[in-house]
Amino acid sequence: MKKIIVFVAGWLTIINAYAQKGESQWVYRGKDGKLTYKTTPAGDKIMDFSHAGYSGGGVALPVVPVKRVVKPSGGNDDTPLIQKAIDEVAAMPLQNGFRGAVELAPGTFTCSGPVILSASGIVLHGSGSGPDGTTIKMAGDNHTAIVIGRGNTKVPLGKTERSDSGEVNAAHTLITDTYVPSGAVSFTVADASGLALGDTIAIIRPVTENWVHFMEMDNMWRDGKKQTWLKVGARGVTKRKVTAITGNKLTIDIPLADSYDSKFLTQPGVTVMKLKSAPRVTNVGVEFLHIQCPPLEIDYGHAPYAGIRVGGDDCWVKDVYCEETMNTTVLAGNRITMEKVIVKHTYANLGASKPTDFSLEGSENLIDRCEITGGNMYFVWTSSLIPGPNVLLNCTFRGIGSRIQPHQRWSTGLLVDNCTVPDGGIDFMNRGIAGSGHGWTMGWAVAWNCVAKTYIIQNPPGAVNWAIGCIGKREQTGRLFDKNPVLPDGNFDSHGAPVAIQSLYLAQLAERLGNKSLRNIGYAANTAGMFPNKQVKAFSVKTDRDKVLGLNLALNRPVNTSSSARNFGGEKALDGIADTYWRTNDNVTKATFEVDMEGPVNINTAQLSEALGQHIDEYKIEAQLDSEWKLLWHGTTIGKNLIVKFPATTAWKVKLTILKARNYVTINHFGLYLQSENQEKKI
Template sequence: MNKLTTTFLLAFIFSIGNSVYAQNSEWVKYNQKGKLTYKTTPAGDQIMDFSHAGYLGGGVALPTITTTITVKPSGTGDDTKTIQAAIDQVAKMPLKNGFRGAVELSAGVFNCASSIIISESGIVLRGKGSDRSGTTIKMSGDPHTAIVIGKGNTKVALGATEDTNQVEQTTTRFVDSYVPFGAKSFNVANAKGFKIGDTIAIYRPTTDAWVHFMEMDNMYREGKKQTWVGTGREEISKRIVKAISGNRITVDVPLADSYDAKFLMPMGVKVAKIKALNRVTHVGIEDLHIQCEPLESSYGNAPYAGIRVGGDDCWVKNVFAEETMNTTVLAGDRITMQRVKIKHTYTNLGASKPADFSLEGSQNLIDRCEATGGNTYFVWTSSLITGPNVVLNSTFRGIGSRIQPHQRWATGLLVDNCTIADGNIDFMNRGIAGSGHGWTMAWGVAWKCIAKSYIIQNPPGTVNWAIGCIGQREQTARLFDGSPIIPDGNFDSHGKPVAIQSLYLAQLQERVGINGLKNIGYQGNTKSEFKNKTIALSPFTPDRDSKLGINLAFERPVNTNNVRGTTREFGGERALDGNDKTYWAVNDEVKQATLEVDMEGPVLINALKMSEALGQRIEEYKVEVQLDSKWILVDKGTTIGTDKTVKFPSIVAWKVKLTISKFSNYPALKSFGLYLSK
């Protein structure tokens, strides 16, 4: 067999993957030479190379560091100071090949009432396992994060020192009329003063022209204008110069956004040579169980978070966090989170949701992780965060939960072979949600995922993709608007597998070879490496009224202005749980009671049904629907009593609010149902 024939056969094997029914994606596929080829948009944009995400830029094995100090649990009292003293002792040791040593926590329970802080580079904190027979950090005391990596627990801006003073040196500007997403080179006005190996920051400005083009200057909440991305704010990408030819600069990692000069003037795109940041690096957290007591609460009232990584080239692996809220924050760059498991016993309460994995840096990899819990964001992105960021081979469960970039323009996220049996993957326009989150994600890719549903929308001038995914496609208007319905983004081979199993692994293998996959724990890019692909979507059993049909408010997130007592026994969610024995109630001193249901999308309703739990008490109320950023009255009255049904003209509802303004005794509502009745 000659070399050409062998190459062709290899390419054919790559293309069919594990399924004879798989087809090529039109956007990424292998050519006859076994090389990845990419379709471009008319402007030249293409799906970027995401393989640079992860520790030391991807494809590098997490190091094994010898134990320097072993700490045993005291059995009584607070162990935080003992653990901290061991970390501080290792922190004084000299760096050797980038590391100082490892602090190992013996098996058992360590009671910790404050944060464990690692503020020097080259330290590993390791336990004896993440199950209950291993090492448990049991959180107690005042609200805090269990483990903090980084000085001062702050997110450090790109191109800044710890005190955020800019340390720019040589500067220049883009001169290209358009630099596409996925590009690795660009032309500048003057490359003099730059050299190979320099760290540069690329500053993409926010201008009135761009905000207008994105249709983000027309958002109002109850008559008040909402600001999406304020003019003057900059999206900052950090790269390393790999080559210079004349005034053309080539960088190490593709650009995770596009740069259209006509929307970025007069400031233009600045390129600045910067000094390396004084940040914590090469810190690892391994083999630990973080335990809190289960708490039925809104996340804003939950006392404990898990791990905040405020350093670069760090990792967290084999950690099990129970009952923490906003559990992990990846605030640095080139962080790997591998086999991190998060569990919530109770559904998060209220319309505001926590994030299990919060992406606040770049080139970060969330790999083979799990999260279980209702009404959460499994993964979100912060404002003006550029990729590549990757969520790989991870499994998430929980009704009302989702992967959803959260606010104000993040770019370059790959969700690769993830399963969300009960929830959504959304790259969308959140409109006035939150404080005017607007367009949340551009240049995002969902690759071969399984989810209950997808909302994939294209911001003006950009693309979001869902490729080879399984689950329902949904369309919606901008959040809280009635119209227009935003068209689908780019769905490719929806409901049918594509030939390349994992885009990240395919790109990684092409860039660094098969050993890059093996270094991060994959023997190959085959279906056998993706166990979560066998998980079926979860069935949903609705609450149904014999006359009105399905209760569309059943188990939706709900906010109230008051809850009786100090527990959740009478929380607002009790009025939506379909259980006639539970009810929402407020305290005696309350003068007005409100219950607000978040429909989590545009839902058509034309009927409501309410029932008091303790007899006729309510003497005056109104029900309003939020649509087009306004509250519209659909019902008002002076009595509710038992099983009061009200019908009204059909209306799209994003939120529905009950306001009780007069009552003879504290209100107690056992049911609040919303319906689309025939």
Template sequence: MAAAAVFFAVTVGAKPAPAAHSEWVYFDHSGKLTYRQFKVGDRIMDFSYAGYMGGGVAVPIVPVKKTVTPSDDDDSAAIQGAIDEVSALPLVNGIRGAVLLAPGRFHCKATLKISASGVVLRGSGSGEADTVIEMTGDPHLAVLIAGESTIKPVGEATTIVDDYVPSGAMTLNVKNASGFKVGDVVQIVRPVTPEWVHLMGMDTLVRAGKKQTWVSDELKTERMIVAIKGKRLEFDVPLADSYDAKYLGADGAKVVKVEHTGQIEQVGVENFRLVAPARRVTLNDKHFNGVELKSMKDGWVSNLRILNTTGPVNLDHNTRRVTVVKVDVTQSIALIGAAKSADFSVDGTQILIDRCSADENNVFYIATGAREQGPNVVLHCVFHGDGHVQPHQRWSTGLLIDSNEVPEGGIDLMNRGSMGSGHGWTMGWGVAWNNVAKSYVIQMPPGAANWGIGNRGEQALGKLPTFDPGPELPMLPQGIIESQEKPVAPESLYLEQLKERLGPQAIKNIGY
């Protein structure tokens, strides 16, 4: 707990936490979750907004409009033709219909593309005797779900006037709220200043004698206004980062109304087996990849069995409110070299990775990209092999790793230093809750926090990774470690937060 005092004065008066009781999130006498805060107001955020439709909503069963049976030849054109036919149907309550792939083995040498809202690609099961899509031909992506996202500022931006907006907050105050109304979509825009980069220790990154740039320009996150009281804006989803005026420059952080168009909605991929040829490749080779989601919201990927793709599931930075559930990944031949691929690449926001699994080595089971704000959640997943759940690069925030098993690998919320291309601090305001892993590296970023609570496995310290020779580097400060080797209540933080926010039916809706 001493590491917390390095950057924050913690609210005084808290008694030592009893066994199996977190002092950061715990039940009060009435059974309601209570959150300890830093003196400036930061806290473990409410992650329950992650997932399809913002969490707690059942994925719909979309009616079949077209069925495709396998042939003895390439089936790409037949499946794509069916997708295009369904994509041309009118929307009814946001849904057009599903393309059903009959049982059997389909051969596909081209990418299957969904670019319209309300379309589902569904197989007849993910077993070997059910629907199998066998990838043939040159390396390619199997399924692409993609809109064409455009974000356009509307009107003038206004400045945030708070000296400090804590992580986990739902509100902030602005200089002028007259240009906003309830229902507006806005961006909160934080400038990347030399002062903040220096605070983070990221202005000295060097690789092969060349200076590396960690983060530059601006950090942006999108929210909807749900209430306005004077100059105070209230948002639909908590903020997953803090905003400290001391490090925001003379102009400060801003809020601007935007028109975000082109995202497709209510799209799903479900219930089949995807098989690529086993190949011995490096990260720089051309790959067979699985499912990619771009510029979409309110969608799902469920009940897939994916074999031998290098990138099984990838969600880009314009992807929002998506559930990936019961997707099982296997790679029979590990990637060659030190550079690793990611099984589940999470670059969007409000993403729920739920009850997924993987069995492979030399891989990131879960990786985040740069500059993304959560809430994002990895829940009840099981990953076997020597890989890691490891946010990958350049300051993403708000990740909950909840009740997972990585028995031969690790879970890391860390500073990656000069690794990659200067990936540096990868995660702030992240939480590892009640997991089992071989090892953990949970580190404390300047001006932020990462928590490891109720975890079982070795807690390791680490230095700043570097490729250049130089003086011996000190150990980086450890994050907030609590109830090591003994799980805490609630068993799942995400599920308890979801139940408290939306009620017990929300838990049943997502299959718990």
């Protein structure tokens, strides 16, 4: 009989550590009180992140006059009622960038389709996100509750179309510097004659074969198939405004979030083009609302409802409580502020593939004082080739098996500032073949004065990532699914002792715009008192320890199955409860059960048990290591409480394949263990 033990871990050591204050060698106050930055030998430095947020940072969110008030109808669908009021305000003229607000009265609005804000200058304003406020109750077919922007109504759950490429005119030149460091605000071009002060420019960084090779991203294979990180010929685009021109030297308004090394970017080189921006929805806000859908024990690919998609620039979402939505928000525009957005999940996401509640798909965005509770997910991720600055500030994210982890294919310039992740990790890392070849996910990122259970901070070739003043366990690993080589730590500075500059973002903002800019966004000062969540306790952690075999390393791990009957998902075989089980659909006698170990785990023993009698006649167990599947065991019958031993191996994933069965498959326990010699003698 297995024994279930529950441990509760507090944050006493973290609280004690927070009484100590260190100093960063990378950003500190000089004798004049100004921020001083250390550079790498190549001249790179931590960028100024203070431009993130609505209207470029440090600007108070507008209070917009109400032009229409909508009350709940009590009917089956209030979507047309709300949309009619929005469309009426959309027909009004712009005054100082705004048309007006649509106020939703207290009560519950049942909505079976998306509320669409496709015109600039409109605010959807509820009467509060609490019990006595405004609730949008989601019903009907799969949809997103609120969509900001044009062309966003028929986008699959979790994605938002972007339409911000702009139109290029004749001004077209190349950067001529041999190396432009990350954090720089100036560079030299071949010909600046076609540019003028105030022009918006696109700095276009090509993906070249030389650069992909330098990043060691041309050697990824999965199950014998080549994996593509970034396609040669793809382009990373950074938008900036020209603030000064001296000869052919350009100065820009916001520092660069990446470096440009001519050795790897030749043919065609880094291009600078003047932009005529395409029309975008701007100055749209959503605030003081509760978005509610029913709790579902489900994988995110089948989840019916998402929260808010922001496909415009200079927009905001404030004081919104999202209950049970999956892939809750997407920030697909620029200069967006998400403030006090709270997301709650009753059940952890099912399956090894994980969703996110904050998807960063634009630049200069600020996620401030937000909270998530949810297991088996990425709290925040980044999309491909997204340049910073993007900032997470003063956020608290809770959930077992969840983490802040930039997700795919090279984003740059992310600041995770004073965030607390007591049950999970903060990772700036190489995801290798994960997904479809996510590879190096992030460069030039900073975790500043954070608290997390674990950190995986790695330096990509030619780039740097930092963890400064952070508390939590440092971990090293190879790129995902590879045992070797173990990648060395990135730049840890003052680890275990928070640094004296409480918030890097607020310090940079105050230095650029003055202390009033802090008050504009709701911070009285840049002090520890403004960051109260450093003492959040971790969740209770359940463990499963067999008296003979030891600790079950597969307990509650994410699992994917090729077949699962309704209410009998693969997670039921990993929950440590004898009466629950995984079951395939009727007449399914061949199936796979793939467990994600969420990191390299050493194992040498498996324990299996069928729930409803002996149905299985042939099976195999494999482990994924170095991007390939290795056979651990091949057998026939399983029955009750089968224990199999194999040579110790490091596994990222473990797969049980049912090759032959006389009826549908039922497994009520699948355990993985690393036995010592003394434990083996007891069997």
